[in-house]
Amino acid sequence: MSDSILAALSSLSIQAEEPRAALHAPVNSPAAWESALSALPASAKPASYRMIKTLVFKPKTAKSETPVPVMVVTDESTQSNTAAIGAHLKLKELRLAVPELLHATLGATKDDVSPFSVTTDNASKLRVLVDQDMVDSNATYAVHARSASETVFVTGATLVAYLSETHVPLDTMAFSSLQAPAPAAPAAKPAPKAKVDAKIADAELIGITVRKDLDFPEWYQQVLRKGDMLDYYDVSGCYILKPWSYFVWECIQRFFDDEIKKIGVQNCYFPMFVSSDVLEREKDHIEGFAPEVAWVTKAGKSDLEKPVAIRPTSETVMYPYYAKWIQSHRDLPLRLNQWNSVVRWEFKHPQPFLRTREFLWQEGHTAHLHKEQADEEVRHILGLYQRVYEELLALPVVPGIKSEKEKFAGGLYTTTVEGYVPTTGRGIQGGTSHGLGQNFSRMFDITVQDPKATDETRGKPEGRLHVWQNSWGLSTRTIGVMVMVHGDDKGLVMPPRVSQIQVVLVPCGLGVKVPQDVKDRVNKTCGDIAEQLSSRGLRVHADLRDNYNPGFKFNDWELRGVPLRLEVGPKDLESQSAMAVRRDTGVKTQLSLESLETSVPELLETIQRDMFTKAEAEFRAHRKVVTSWDAFTPTLNEKNHVIIPWCEEEACEDQIKDRSARIALAGEAQDERAPSMGAKSLCIPFDQSPYPAIEGHVCPQCGKPAKRWTMFGRSY
Amino acid sequence: MSDSILAALSSLSIQAEEPRAALHAPVNSPAAWESALSALPASAKPASYRMIKTLVFKPKTAKSETPVPVMVVTDESTQSNTAAIGAHLKLKELRLAVPELLHATLGATKDDVSPFSVTTDNASKLRVLVDQDMVDSNATYAVHARSASETVFVTGATLVAYLSETHVPLDTMAFSSLQAPAPAAPAAKPAPKAKVDAKIADAELIGITVRKDLDFPEWYQQVLRKGDMLDYYDVSGCYILKPWSYFVWECIQRFFDDEIKKIGVQNCYFPMFVSSDVLEREKDHIEGFAPEVAWVTKAGKSDLEKPVAIRPTSETVMYPYYAKWIQSHRDLPLRLNQWNSVVRWEFKHPQPFLRTREFLWQEGHTAHLHKEQADEEVRHILGLYQRVYEELLALPVVPGIKSEKEKFAGGLYTTTVEGYVPTTGRGIQGGTSHGLGQNFSRMFDITVQDPKATDETRGKPEGRLHVWQNSWGLSTRTIGVMVMVHGDDKGLVMPPRVSQIQVVLVPCGLGVKVPQDVKDRVNKTCGDIAEQLSSRGLRVHADLRDNYNPGFKFNDWELRGVPLRLEVGPKDLESQSAMAVRRDTGVKTQLSLESLETSVPELLETIQRDMFTKAEAEFRAHRKVVTSWDAFTPTLNEKNHVIIPWCEEEACEDQIKDRSARIALAGEAQDERAPSMGAKSLCIPFDQSPYPAIEGHVCPQCGKPAKRWTMFGRSY
Numbered sequence A, B: 001m002s003d004s005i006l007a008a009l010s011s012l013s014i015q016a017e018e019p020r021a022a023l024h025a026p027v028n029s030p031a032a033w034e035s036a037l038s039a040l041p042a043s044a045k046p047a048s049y050r051m052i053k054t055l056v057f058k059p060k061t062a063k064s065e066t067p068v069p070v071m072v073v074t075d076e077s078t079q080s081n082t083a084a085i086g087a088h089l090k091l092k093e094l095r096l097a098v099p100e101l102l103h104a105t106l107g108a109t110k111d112d113v114s115p116f117s118v119t120t121d122n123a124s125k126l127r128v129l130v131d132q133d134m135v136d137s138n139a140t141y142a143v144h145a146r147s148a149s150e151t152v153f154v155t156g157a158t159l160v161a162y163l164s165e166t167h168v169p170l171d172t173m174a175f176s177s178l179q180a181p182a183p184a185a186p187a188a189k190p191a192p193k194a195k196v197d198a199k200i201a202d203a204e205l206i207g208i209t210v211r212k213d214l215d216f217p218e219w220y221q222q223v224l225r226k227g228d229m230l231d232y233y234d235v236s237g238c239y240i241l242k243p244w245s246y247f248v249w250e251c252i253q254r255f256f257d258d259e260i261k262k263i264g265v266q267n268c269y270f271p272m273f274v275s276s277d278v279l280e281r282e283k284d285h286i287e288g289f290a291p292e293v294a295w296v297t298k299a300g301k302s303d304l305e306k307p308v309a310i311r312p313t314s315e316t317v318m319y320p321y322y323a324k325w326i327q328s329h330r331d332l333p334l335r336l337n338q339w340n341s342v343v344r345w346e347f348k349h350p351q352p353f354l355r356t357r358e359f360l361w362q363e364g365h366t367a368h369l370h371k372e373q374a375d376e377e378v379r380h381i382l383g384l385y386q387r388v389y390e391e392l393l394a395l396p397v398v399p400g401i402k403s404e405k406e407k408f409a410g411g412l413y414t415t416t417v418e419g420y421v422p423t424t425g426r427g428i429q430g431g432t433s434h435g436l437g438q439n440f441s442r443m444f445d446i447t448v449q450d451p452k453a454t455d456e457t458r459g460k461p462e463g464r465l466h467v468w469q470n471s472w473g474l475s476t477r478t479i480g481v482m483v484m485v486h487g488d489d490k491g492l493v494m495p496p497r498v499s500q501i502q503v504v505l506v507p508c509g510l511g512v513k514v515p516q517d518v519k520d521r522v523n524k525t526c527g528d529i530a531e532q533l534s535s536r537g538l539r540v541h542a543d544l545r546d547n548y549n550p551g552f553k554f555n556d557w558e559l560r561g562v563p564l565r566l567e568v569g570p571k572d573l574e575s576q577s578a579m580a581v582r583r584d585t586g587v588k589t590q591l592s593l594e595s596l597e598t599s600v601p602e603l604l605e606t607i608q609r610d611m612f613t614k615a616e617a618e619f620r621a622h623r624k625v626v627t628s629w630d631a632f633t634p635t636l637n638e639k640n641h642v643i644i645p646w647c648e649e650e651a652c653e654d655q656i657k658d659r660s661a662r663i664a665l666a667g668e669a670q671d672e673r674a675p676s677m678g679a680k681s682l683c684i685p686f687d688q689s690p691y692p693a694i695e696g697h698v699c700p701q702c703g704k705p706a707k708r709w710t711m712f713g714r715s716y
Helices: A002-009 A030-038 A082-089 A099-106 A132-137 A156-166 A193-201 A216-226 A243-262 A283-292 A315-325 A371-392 A439-443 A477-486 A516-535 A550-560 A570-575 A593-621 A629-637 A650-660 B002-009 B030-038 B082-089 B099-106 B132-137 B156-165 B193-201 B216-226 B243-262 B283-292 B315-325 B371-392 B439-443 B477-486 B516-535 B550-559 B570-575 B593-621 B629-637 B650-660
Strands: A050-058 A070-075 A127-131 A140-145 A147-155 A170-173 A230-232 A239-241 A273-275 A294-299 A302-310 A334-343 A358-368 A398-401 A413-421 A426-437 A447-449 A464-466 A468-475 A503-507 A540-542 A564-568 A577-582 A588-592 A623-625 A641-646 A680-685 A708-713 B050-058 B070-075 B127-131 B140-145 B147-155 B170-173 B230-232 B239-241 B273-275 B294-299 B302-310 B334-343 B358-368 B398-401 B413-421 B426-437 B447-449 B464-466 B468-475 B503-507 B540-542 B564-568 B577-582 B588-592 B623-625 B641-646 B680-685 B708-713
Touching: A050 A099, A070 A082, A070 A132, A082 A127, A082 A170, A099 A216, A127 A132, A127 A156, A132 A156, A132 A170, A140 A156, A147 A156, A156 A170, A216 A230, A216 A477, A230 B315, A239 A243, A243 A334, A243 A358, A243 A371, A243 A477, A283 A315, A315 A334, A315 A358, A315 A439, A315 A468, A315 B230, A358 A371, A371 A398, A371 A413, A371 A426, A371 A468, A371 A477, A413 A477, A413 A593, A413 A680, A426 A439, A426 A477, A426 A708, A439 A468, A468 A477, A477 A593, A503 A516, A503 A550, A516 A540, A516 A564, A516 A570, A516 A593, A550 A564, A564 A570, A564 A593, A570 A577, A577 A593, A588 A593, A593 A623, A629 A641, A629 A650, A629 A708, A641 A680, A650 A680, B050 B082, B050 B099, B070 B082, B070 B132, B082 B127, B082 B170, B099 B216, B127 B132, B127 B156, B132 B156, B132 B170, B140 B156, B147 B156, B156 B170, B216 B230, B216 B477, B239 B243, B243 B334, B243 B358, B243 B371, B243 B477, B283 B315, B315 B334, B315 B358, B315 B439, B315 B468, B358 B371, B371 B398, B371 B413, B371 B426, B371 B468, B371 B477, B413 B477, B413 B593, B413 B680, B426 B439, B426 B477, B426 B708, B439 B468, B468 B477, B477 B593, B503 B516, B503 B550, B516 B540, B516 B564, B516 B570, B516 B593, B550 B564, B564 B570, B564 B593, B570 B577, B577 B593, B588 B593, B593 B623, B629 B641, B629 B650, B629 B708, B641 B680, B650 B680
Parallel strands: A050 A140, A070 A127, A127 A170, A503 A540, A503 A564, A623 A641, B050 B140, B070 B127, B127 B170, B503 B540, B503 B564, B623 B641
Antiparallel strands: A050 A070, A140 A147, A230 A239, A273 A302, A294 A302, A294 B294, A334 A358, A358 A468, A398 A413, A398 A680, A413 A426, A426 A468, A447 A464, A564 A577, A577 A588, A641 A708, A680 A708, B050 B070, B140 B147, B230 B239, B273 B302, B294 B302, B334 B358, B358 B468, B398 B413, B398 B680, B413 B426, B426 B468, B447 B464, B564 B577, B577 B588, B641 B708, B680 B708
């Protein structure tokens, strides 16, 4: 057999810049492969190659038996006819394996899984079927080497050789010989019953099956779905916001809407459609959005005379009307806001909440007579965004101003609140408040007569002022940041102020031997407490389901991140107390039933405060002042943001990005930005007081005099 | 000349079913034309005809002079090059005439205007230019005969003959000879300054220029725009909801959202995009929507692999996920709602709020274990819709059930609240709450195990239950009905509970002779009262603009329909009182300043109640019981709804519609439904108690035994 492996190896086509001795050494055992693979650097692409498809199916299995999944390996473009494959292997009802099964069998996620996931250790847990056509084609294939972030290039023959060495039960057959697929099942049935049934049968798999720190992308997906925040949707890049996440958005809306109304902002609604003429009015601005604009070209069966766009943002939609509505300085300030959705048809890898093709947001658009008023508003709104993060979501942010390179296209300057995801060390833009200056008002001719115009200038162009404009927006991205920062290996951790359920009551200690009247009293007490606390404005749920035991309920509510659990059992009734368990820390406290109305709200506020304090300390600990270039990238690589005395020149920012680029952190999102991600400037913090006086400092990258301390980092 | 007219008349191509002697008689004077036109019945269409375009322009005119507009008549498909026309006529800066000018010159609206709007009486006020190409083509043209609801079919030569007889200054020229258009002005500048300037220069034109009862469509447009409810938009069928109207929607949202949360409904958000597979899942249902579905086929410059639709409603979007989420009867009831916008690309004439291509609404979608629970919810939600109309918008509605013909496609039954617009006598569907039965749950396989399943049926199809579903929706159409019913010749009349400003304070009696300190005190008092009442939760504005006199301000706020005006002058200060003027009735009351905190809220509540009472009495007076067919259409024609003892058979409903069709009421909306609009069943009122026992009654149309008293009417 080792002859054939050596032959196969000659077809290896790995290209990389690093030394790769290991790859050329004879590899004649899985262990040697292991070490060869682990030594692999990021591979450059060969001139020509094809993509591989690795599918893992679960056959129908008696409940008493452990399922033996089948890995099917073929060319990505090959239609894999599940029914025919099943018939060939004599297996019934093949279904794509659920993530839990994938993980249990191969320790891999759907995205990572590859033939190299099979090892001598797990080879007994599954069987493999390789498409002989792949082998026969002699083509080079791109294959994940253990995780999706690393890729090697091999032939089908090499793969077969590798798999043989693991001793996994291996079949090959030419997929081209398979019959045409049977008629497809009704389309878009999102959840085959088999899948759902599997989940329920294996209740221990309902929890999160991966560790947050080891497989963050998979953890994020699981925590969102199992925590009931969202569901996946059959249009790519779009997600369903379920009530559990939408409630968070409603809390943000209520707070922010009340606050902007206090300063005279009014809500309105502009149509979602934009004519191409209007969209393309401001060239600099639209350049940034054009590749992502979705176009409606048909209605029913008719082609529209002129296609219409769906708004990616509303500057050019609204400002022609501002020109019309603003006729006098008495019409100023004009402050409008809308709660709507916008569409940016990104072609990058989508991420729930962080990068989606449609997202919910608010967009404020205001016009002022003087720059001072406009500037004041920009900062006031940014302050509200900061409060949304800090006071509602218990997330620390750094407010500051964007560099010229990173500011809003077409605006004068951009202020931002910048968040931080500790697990990946990446920053995330939390919300932006833009001073647009007079750029748009010149473009759209939004002018008023200068109240100070003289008799000579009145009525003439020089007697007119272009208004000063702002725009500002905050989106459902907020929710994604909250999940990423607070969640843990058990699931979501919800800040009490935005949790749809703040307190869950779970009756405990009601085993079969407990008399019915005691059970009834315990259940009734739970219901009574829920009602009593609800009447005090708390959001409380009593989980009185009789078909689940307390342990299941604990897991269930922990998965969803309910901040506080109150356990009540027969002994608690005797002592007139309840056991309170914090979701964030797991700490238990005995509370007297008599004083729940005060102790529970206090405890919730403590949780809210502690969650913020913890996240704040973590962010703070990862903001490192760096003054020499040598320390820059290493500091970054330790999941830090770096604060440098910066020259604020755009060319230097490009240099910093290039020079700090490297393979992204292991376990990072599948994102084409990741493999070469460099640091960019996140913001110039308004608060420069924590840092030494800037005078005398030079930019560590280019050596020019520094202007302000600036925060750099890798970011989403 | 009369020879040429007789010749021209021979080309008349009017087809109608009614006797039309008048049309064949010699018509050799405008007066004779007048009578011929007025005798015209609704014309059926000839086999082949073209559409006419009638544009009225205002040339640049010295302020001291009365403008002489130019009517340009050409084929609808002809590009009318304004610059070339102006050059030909030696006129500068032709702009489309504002509605006010159109009305003053021709007594017509933009939609009604036609060559027949020119009469011997108004011929001296304008000039006309006819496209010779139209005459040369010998084509038959469809032309409005005075109003848009009546159409005649004539040749270009006939039009020229008619116009000559009116002695209007008449030019003809071949438009095909005009030069290519000069480069267009920047596109989509929505308000040429000339237009806006014209309005401001002629301040008396700021008010509504037509009477509600004489030109309802024009009145509706003016009251919406001048009352600041909305603005027109450059994508046809879409409108901008300005804060003044959006606030009404926010009031409705707040009320309804609070109420549905009380019964356990949760909000969520599904994507606006739908794949074609999913959209087309339920055939009966989608058939009703398919012709109006907007399709996104491109993103940036790339064609999408599969076009995606924008949701017209969300049944088929949501229910595949319901099938997935509902696994057990413990997951029921599932009650979700979303506040969003939907798109129905109607090709009918759009009407702000009533028929728009995108509109805002809420859509609730719920699933229940038993029919009884579903039915109970249908009625509860309908009750909330009734409260929105009656308690917030001061509008009476009749709740009832739709006929089989009028129910929601794919549902089991539809309940509705039906409103009434007195000016037109037309009904309007206010909101619908559908019992979907098990139709969708069968289609989407939404089942649970019957909690009463026996050992034999458990786990088998016969042991599973299909859930009972409802859907219910209320849209921004509500706002249109409110405007149509309450508005008057002075503008909007806003119900206090939904008015963004409930009370406006206007300082009065501050002529030039009044000392400054008195002026200051009056202004300060107004400001203080506003602040004081605001602190009590009222929405109050003090109009302290110093560049407008009180008369202007009165008109301004009356136009916007502010329910209560408080006038405060020097004499009021002395007597420590204010004059309160009600918008709805104009009634004035002296109020003591001391007790404003109680008298003003009371007065607002009185206004709210009185507005409802008045509208309710009007609707009630126009619901007529009719038991003989002879009385049916005449009663309808008197702007009534008719209540008949009905057989409830679909064929009979078709008959009623056909037999009651006639030329729509004069002054009706421009709507292709109008010319032949027959009555349809609006609802079978739940409350049958006002009517005699149904037994023994027969359907007046078909003579079959009647089942229930049913409300018929013409409707929007």
